[in-house]
Amino acid sequence: MPLHTPLTDLFGLQHPIILAPMAGVSGGALAAAVASAGGLGLIGGGYGDEAWGGEDWLNREYAIATETSGGERLGVGFITWSLAKKPKLLDVALAHKPTAIMLSFGDPASFSEQIHKAGALLICQVQTLAAARAAVAAGADVIVAQGTEAGGHGASRGTMALVPAVVDAAAPVPVVAAGGIADGRGLAAALALGAAGALVGTRFFAAAEAGGHPNAGERIVAAGGDHTRRTSVVDIIRGKDWPQPYTGRVLVNDFVDRWHGKEAVLTGNLADESARYAEAAATGNFDEAAIHAGEAVDLIHDVLPAGKILSGMTAEAEQILRNLASLPK
Amino acid sequence: MPLHTPLTDLFGLQHPIILAPMAGVSGGALAAAVASAGGLGLIGGGYGDEAWGGEDWLNREYAIATETSGGERLGVGFITWSLAKKPKLLDVALAHKPTAIMLSFGDPASFSEQIHKAGALLICQVQTLAAARAAVAAGADVIVAQGTEAGGHGASRGTMALVPAVVDAAAPVPVVAAGGIADGRGLAAALALGAAGALVGTRFFAAAEAGGHPNAGERIVAAGGDHTRRTSVVDIIRGKDWPQPYTGRVLVNDFVDRWHGKEAVLTGNLADESARYAEAAATGNFDEAAIHAGEAVDLIHDVLPAGKILSGMTAEAEQILRNLASLPK
Numbered sequence: 001m002p003l004h005t006p007l008t009d010l011f012g013l014q015h016p017i018i019l020a021p022m023a024g025v026s027g028g029a030l031a032a033a034v035a036s037a038g039g040l041g042l043i044g045g046g047y048g049d050e051a052w053g054g055e056d057w058l059n060r061e062y063a064i065a066t067e068t069s070g071g072e073r074l075g076v077g078f079i080t081w082s083l084a085k086k087p088k089l090l091d092v093a094l095a096h097k098p099t100a101i102m103l104s105f106g107d108p109a110s111f112s113e114q115i116h117k118a119g120a121l122l123i124c125q126v127q128t129l130a131a132a133r134a135a136v137a138a139g140a141d142v143i144v145a146q147g148t149e150a151g152g153h154g155a156s157r158g159t160m161a162l163v164p165a166v167v168d169a170a171a172p173v174p175v176v177a178a179g180g181i182a183d184g185r186g187l188a189a190a191l192a193l194g195a196a197g198a199l200v201g202t203r204f205f206a207a208a209e210a211g212g213h214p215n216a217g218e219r220i221v222a223a224g225g226d227h228t229r230r231t232s233v234v235d236i237i238r239g240k241d242w243p244q245p246y247t248g249r250v251l252v253n254d255f256v257d258r259w260h261g262k263e264a265v266l267t268g269n270l271a272d273e274s275a276r277y278a279e280a281a282a283t284g285n286f287d288e289a290a291i292h293a294g295e296a297v298d299l300i301h302d303v304l305p306a307g308k309i310l311s312g313m314t315a316e317a318e319q320i321l322r323n324l325a326s327l328p329k
Numbered sequence: 330m331p332l333h334t335p336l337t338d339l340f341g342l343q344h345p346i347i348l349a350p351m352a353g354v355s356g357g358a359l360a361a362a363v364a365s366a367g368g369l370g371l372i373g374g375g376y377g378d379e380a381w382g383g384e385d386w387l388n389r390e391y392a393i394a395t396e397t398s399g400g401e402r403l404g405v406g407f408i409t410w411s412l413a414k415k416p417k418l419l420d421v422a423l424a425h426k427p428t429a430i431m432l433s434f435g436d437p438a439s440f441s442e443q444i445h446k447a448g449a450l451l452i453c454q455v456q457t458l459a460a461a462r463a464a465v466a467a468g469a470d471v472i473v474a475q476g477t478e479a480g481g482h483g484a485s486r487g488t489m490a491l492v493p494a495v496v497d498a499a500a501p502v503p504v505v506a507a508g509g510i511a512d513g514r515g516l517a518a519a520l521a522l523g524a525a526g527a528l529v530g531t532r533f534f535a536a537a538e539a540g541g542h543p544n545a546g547e548r549i550v551a552a553g554g555d556h557t558r559r560t561s562v563v564d565i566i567r568g569k570d571w572p573q574p575y576t577g578r579v580l581v582n583d584f585v586d587r588w589h590g591k592e593a594v595l596t597g598n599l600a601d602e603s604a605r606y607a608e609a610a611a612t613g614n615f616d617e618a619a620i621h622a623g624e625a626v627d628l629i630h631d632v633l634p635a636g637k638i639l640s641g642m643t644a645e646a647e648q649i650l651r652n653l654a655s656l657p658k
Contacts, residue, residue: 160509180489
């Protein structure tokens with residue numbers, strides 16, 4: 001008994017779940033696994049550089065995703081301000097005839113027409129009510145309302161109050177909840193808030209098909225939600241010039257403890273520190289290298305195939321919705 | 330068809346709603362209105378000074394609440410670190426035979442035995458998973474998991490991921506969700522997350538029976554959730570020595586714009602600024618004086634009697650739960 005919502009209708013999904021297009025994590029294999037399980041699998045375009053997200057990479061990963069999943073329910077997510085510097089990557093993505101393109105962290109207006117002309121649907125992720133209104137005006141087909149609980153980049157508003165406010169402002173455009181959702185309880189809560197589904201990141205970072213270093217999933221399983229934080233130090237050390245108000249939520253580690261709150265000092269020590277950081281990232285030393293993950297790590301107890309994660313979340317949500325209906329009495 | 334949960338069982342409530350014990354807002358009239366409507370009405374003990382929360386005040390407001398509501402489903406909420414400086418206020422509260430005492434923002438362990446011996450139930454509000462575990466160990470009968478969306482004092486974790494994590498850690502102790510809940514969608518989402526009810530603050534600040542300046546409710550109705558922030562400047566100007574990690578969420582106004590981020594300068598200018606602030610607060614000049622309110626202000630469109638707010642929330646939640654049960658198909 002799949003959950004039937006405006007999101008499943010619009011994208012032809014079996015389940016109202018979207019894979020967050022996590023840079024360095026959501027490659028072709030993970031997107032295919034989510035798509036094969038009936039969700040929407042978004043490949044993470046990241047910063048579009050050679051190692052992750054560039055033209056060759058995107059063509060290769062999209063081909064892997066298509067081959068594995070059959071090519072339905074796939075798409076690409078971009079960091080909008082980064083895509084604006086490398087707009088050709090949108091042509092590359094659209095050439096694969098994706099179901100959807102997701103844009104987050106910047107003004108989507110200048111890309112909307114091209115996306116729609118290519119026959120793809122436009123998903124806009126927003127972090128404020130003001131941005132939700134702008135995304136509707138830009139022609140978004142779906143709005144993702146992302147709360148501060150989310151792993152990776154985001155802003156300050158919390159999921160619980162942001163989602164219903166965006167639902168009211170965006171209607172009749174469907175809204176998807178993101179931030180803090182890692183099990184069937186979160187999915188059921190998202191639907192109760194008026195969302196048509198959930199966008200899930202961190203839970204799928206601990207999937208067998210996730211990209212990145214193999215140690216990362218186990219770190220997420222071991223982590224506690226009290227020990228994540230939004231910070232800019234990981235962007236500073238990697239030379240990623242994120243605009244205000246976006247920060248990245250990471251598991252707190254030695255690197256974050258050492259530098260958070262000392263951003264200016266870190267900026268002055270980049271020559272020494274960045275090589276050290278790059279080596280830690282390459283070797284999977286996550287006491288130093290960051291793992292972008294959200295507050296929902298408390299709810300993640302195992303690394304599983306993405307299809308099992310998805311079917312477990314939806315089955316749990318269905319059970320909760322059935323049980324809740326018996327509360328009024 | 331009231332919503333039946335472990336919270337309604339434990340406290341003999343008709344609806345799983347607790348009035349947040351807001352300092353300066355939740356006096357006897359508001360607590361009585363919530364209790365009369367079938368929720369739990371918690372009087373806000375605040376800092377226990379003469380103007381609000383002191384011994385005479387508490388006796389007077391509790392008497393008003395009892396007279397208006399019949400005396401059932403009433404209690405008092407204290408700021409734990411402040412109560413530790415004026416512990417006699419707990420004797421005063423317990424002499425009224427409250428249903429419950431709520432403690433928030435500090436270690437509840439030293440008060441637990443006295444509260445239970447007096448026949449009251451102990452509600453502990455927490456902002457982290459670690460604090461939830463400590464509250465269970467201290468003998469809490471109910472845990473309130475408060476997310477950062479909440480108005481007034483709180484910390485950084487978001488409601489969406491904190492609530493289910495606390496539910497798992499505290500079981501079988503019932504958990505109540507707080508932060509960002511202002512309508513039936515939020516209440517239904519709280520139940521979906523595994524909570525046994527919701528603690529509601531800001532929505533009841535815009536109640537006809539709320540204490541404080543009469544202009545405040547209309548300010549909340551007019552406010553937007555993108556324009557609140559957690560800050561310490563309002564505590565600094567009022568001489569309230571809040572410990573880490575607590576900050577107060579307020580509607581952003583001229584005062585907050587001027588001083589947030591310049592806390593040290595403000596501390597050096599207290600002599601000039603604090604008289605000016607006190608006058609603004611007394612005259613209801615909310616461009617300068619703070620209104621403690623949460624991100625859910627987007628969902629508040631009118632000042633209503635508290636009983637109407639409560640019955641509207643619960644009726645909406647019941648309708649949502651019935652509708653959600655038909656989603657799987």
